[in-house]
Amino acid sequence: MGKHIKGVTSIKKAVYDRIAMQDDISKAEIMNEFQMTSSSLTRLLExxxxxGWIMESGFGQSTGGRRPILYRINANFRYIFGLDISRIxxxxxxxxxxxxxxxxxxxxxxxxxTPERLVQHVxxxxEQMLSEQGIAHNLVIGMGVGAVGPLSREQGKILNPLYFAAPGWKDIPLRRWLEEATGLSVTLENGAxxxxxGxxxxxxxxxxxxxxxxxxxTGLRSAMMSNGHVVHGAVDMEGSIGQMxxxxxxxxxxxxxxxxxxEAFASVQALEQQVRARSKMGRSVWDSQVAVKPEAINFTTLVQSLETGNDHIKEIFAQSxxxxxIGLANLINILHPEKIILGGVLINSHDLFYNTAIAVAEQNIYYSNSYRPVFSKGLLEENAVATGAAVMVWHEMDL
Structure with missing residues (x-):
């Protein structure tokens, strides 16, 4: 049974979305999923x-008659910006x-x-990217922004996030500022x-x-998708996982x-705080040939020491x-996702952290015979937030 969608615009977007799901799709494959007559679909594809939204990409295999025309979306018809605003x-x-x-x-x-400096930099x-790529401003659909929360998606504001190095990150009308600065339509969502x-x-x-x-x-953030849609709560508190x-x-x-x-055990700040405290107390942290003063300890020095095989730092990372x-197991036991993506600088800092976190989570997940979730660092890794912000605009655009 094909999809029945009301409205010409929604049908058009739904067909476009279906074409985007795979390269080189035939009219017959599209017909299998939509309640449309052959002539109606032919007119819509034309x-x-x-x-310019789609283009013919060749011919498929013949099943006895003419070889079918294949379609794909036109990649260079329009463009989208994606912006990731994180603490680091x-x-x-x-x-x-x-x-x-x-x-x-x-x-x-x-x-x-500062917020003002960031908007100016963006x-x-x-302007530089569009100029270098030879793209006219009017070919850009808009800009999606994934930012540290809490924020108000409806008002387009960043509210009162913690741990930014620069001052001024409170009650910022970011969407309005970016729209005025760039001339683009802007959509704000939390980065998780x-x-x-993405x-x-x-x-x-x-x-x-x-x-x-x-x-x-630096902090902990989480997001959940159910039935293919991102789950939004009554308020935007993406960092609530840190308070588990x-x-x-x-x-x-x-x-x-x-x-x-x-967050007091498993975050960049927690690691830095723990190592500084141990160092100030005179407890052994550094190898004899390398020593770092407590005030000079930061995440970079910790990762460098971990990579050189420092057993003390390795133990601290493993414990974190x-x-x-344990936190992951708690979430998984409640939400039962099919797939868990782990991201962030701490996850990507060293395989020790990622592998240990997964091993402990798997030991504490209640499995039924039919439920075994898949863990992954994801395919986008450090570009996930920016890419997903652009995808968000893609999903919301009108044809």
Missing amino acids: EMTNE YSVLGLYDMRMQPLAMVRWSMDESM QQQV NTALT EHWMVRDEHIQHMLYVHVG IIQTDGPRLHGAGNYGAL AAYMG
Whole structure:
């Protein structure tokens, strides 16, 4: 039974979405999924081809008659920007209609990167990318933004996120500022949701309906997809996973949040804080040939020490990853996703963290005979948020 969709615009977009799901699709394959007459679909495909949304890509195999015409979306008909605003770095990408990146730039979110400075930088990069690619401004559909929360998607505002190095990140009307600076339509969403959207796009041919994304970095963020749609709560609190209590009498991170919360054990800040504390107390942390003063300890020095085989740092990372695994198991036992994507600088810092977190999670997941979730770092990794932000605009556009 094919899909029955009301409205010419919605039919057009649904057919376009179906063509985008695979390269080189025939009219017969499209007909299998939509309640349309052959003549109606032929007219619609001709209209979309004449407008430039899709293009003929050759001929398929004959089944006894004429070889069927194959279609695919026209990658260079329009373009979309995707912006990732995170605490450690931000990323801006320019994408074609197949979500292939044509240009990508990354910059550090240091003490100088205030909201005003970021908007100015994005404006400059947008103009430079379009100029270098020879793309007219009016061919850009818009810009999707995946940002650290909490935020208001409806108001287009970043509310009061923690741990930005630069001052001023509170109650920022980011959507309005970016639209005024770039002249583009802007859509704001939290970064965990756009990362999940991007990773789901990359495996769209697998038809996964229930997917969990967890970002482990300066803070912890999560997003869930059910029946192919991102789940939104009553409020945007993407960092709530960090407040999951895993040890009732445990510490708090920087004296805030819940006691024994996951973020106090498994985050970049927790690792830095723990190593600094051990170092100040005179406890052995560094190998004899390398020593770092407590005030100079940061995540980069920790990863460097881990890569050189420092047993003390290795133990701290492994313990942090084990706590992360417990948090993952708690989420999975509640949500039962088919696939779990792990991202963020801590996940990608070293295989030790990723592998340990998964091993502990698997040991603590309640399995039924028919449920075995799949773990992955994802295909996009550090570009997941920006790519997913562009995909979000792609999904919401009108033809």
